[in-house]
Amino acid sequence: xxxxxxxxxxxxxxxxxxxxxxxxxxxxxxxxxxxxxxxxxxxxxxxxxxxxxxxxxxxxxxxxxxxxxxxxxxxxxxxxxxxxxxxxxxxxxxxxxxxxxxxxxxxxxxxxxxxxxxxxxxxxxxxxxxxxxxxxxxxxxxxxxxxxxxxxxxxxxxxxxxxxxxxxxxxxxxxxxxxxxxxxxxxxxxxxxxxxxxxxxxxxxxxxxxxxxxxxxxxxxxxxxxxxxxxxxxxxxxxxxxxxxxxxxxxxxxxxxxxxxxxxxxxxxxxxxxxxxxxxxxxxxxxxxxxxxxxx
Amino acid sequence: xxxxxxxxxxxxxxxxxxxxxxxxxxxxxxxxxxxxxxxxxxxxxxxxxxxxxxxxxxxxxxxxxxxxxxxxxxxxxxxxxxxxxxxxxxxxxxxxxxxxxxxxxxxxxxxxxxxxxxxxxx
Numbered sequence: 569x570x571x572x573x574x575x576x577x578x579x580x581x582x583x584x585x586x587x588x589x590x591x592x593x594x595x596x597x598x599x600x601x602x603x604x605x606x607x608x609x610x611x612x613x614x615x616x617x618x619x620x621x622x623x624x625x626x627x628x629x630x631x632x633x634x635x636x637x638x639x640x641x642x643x644x645x646x647x648x649x650x651x652x653x654x655x656x657x658x659x660x661x662x663x664x665x666x667x668x669x670x671x672x673x674x675x676x677x678x679x680x681x682x683x684x685x686x687x688x689x690x691x692x693x694x695x696x697x698x699x700x701x702x703x704x705x706x707x708x709x710x711x712x713x714x715x716x717x718x719x720x721x722x723x724x725x726x727x728x729x730x731x732x733x734x735x736x737x738x739x740x741x742x743x744x745x746x747x748x749x750x751x752x753x754x755x756x757x758x759x760x761x762x763x764x765x766x767x768x769x770x771x772x773x774x775x776x777x778x779x780x781x782x783x784x785x786x787x788x789x790x791x792x793x794x795x796x797x798x799x800x801x802x803x804x805x806x807x808x809x810x811x812x813x814x815x816x817x818x819x820x821x822x823x824x825x826x827x828x829x830x831x832x833x834x835x836x837x838x839x840x841x842x843x844x845x846x847x848x849x850x851x852x853x854x855x856x857x858x859x860x861x862x863x864x
Numbered sequence: 865x866x867x868x869x870x871x872x873x874x875x876x877x878x879x880x881x882x883x884x885x886x887x888x889x890x891x892x893x894x895x896x897x898x899x900x901x902x903x904x905x906x907x908x909x910x911x912x913x914x915x916x917x918x919x920x921x922x923x924x925x926x927x928x929x930x931x932x933x934x935x936x937x938x939x940x941x942x943x944x945x946x947x948x949x950x951x952x953x954x955x956x957x958x959x960x961x962x963x964x965x966x967x968x969x970x971x972x973x974x975x976x977x978x979x980x981x982x983x984x985x986x
Contacts, residue, residue: 595925597950598901598921598924598925598950599921601900601949601950602901602924604947605900605901605902606902609902629919629920630921631920631921635919636919636921639921639924640924640925643925643928
């Protein structure tokens, strides 16, 4: 039997272990919202009732952790995890599948995200490193604590923004649970998870990692796209514009005309492969983001 | 009411898997403003022994799945006294679907009623 709401939630989480992470998040935040609302409503008529006295009746109506977990699992079974896995592409011919990537919004989203990641990487890295060093630097002073707290809050905020970005462009669901501000604990208890909690530090790690990753993604994709586009343009550059492809001191090298259509075809294939690569790296990056930015 | 045997429980669960969604959709459609889970649960009397809605906790996953199918929309708003609450309201698609579902329900209901009473073969 649960003695308080926190205990109920952790039992519920245990019952749901093995389910999709997003389902667990949904279930836990729904339960917390309901149980606290019910407790609040009960306290309007009986102001001094304690949580432990009130809870059995509330849970009687809401359902035990096992019953609640079963309700979520039943729906998950029927519908599949909430956006966790993308609907499987039905068996289409391999060629259609290969070129179909151009119609996949998440491939385009991933490409955009990966190229943008240089910019976001620079911002996150600068913010994380300078914020952290300023915070540590002024920690000996009296203003050190508020500066550090503000910085950590900004890290949480940026992590949320990045989560939205990942969700929109990479299609990886990044569930978030609005934290209930407990009134029965002091300000130190509330600050502790912010300063020492795993979530803030993992988010910081993610922000630092985003710069090297962003540089790699950006360089890789800009190089590949440039190469592919120049291949596609080969029939125009050679036979029509008569431009050489390599110029050394006094020698101009031209492509033989017959090779240019083949090169263009190679370019189209390469462009398609780039889209597949973007989607794949996007998925992997989404997993990383989910691992580091999503709590519990 | 009826006994709570395993067969009854199973039958009730099977019946409610569709009706709960219909009831929630219609309740949210009739209420003119967005509602949150606890409010809805109270309104439909879930968790009471004599309503066939199941436990209150069973409402939330249905709300989530209706939202996922685009019939409902929700937003989280902080509340002054308690935790942040997720407010649900019906979408245009939800309203259209409700109309169709109501039709399906009427059809099913009259069919089952007729069958239970025994149709007079003309």
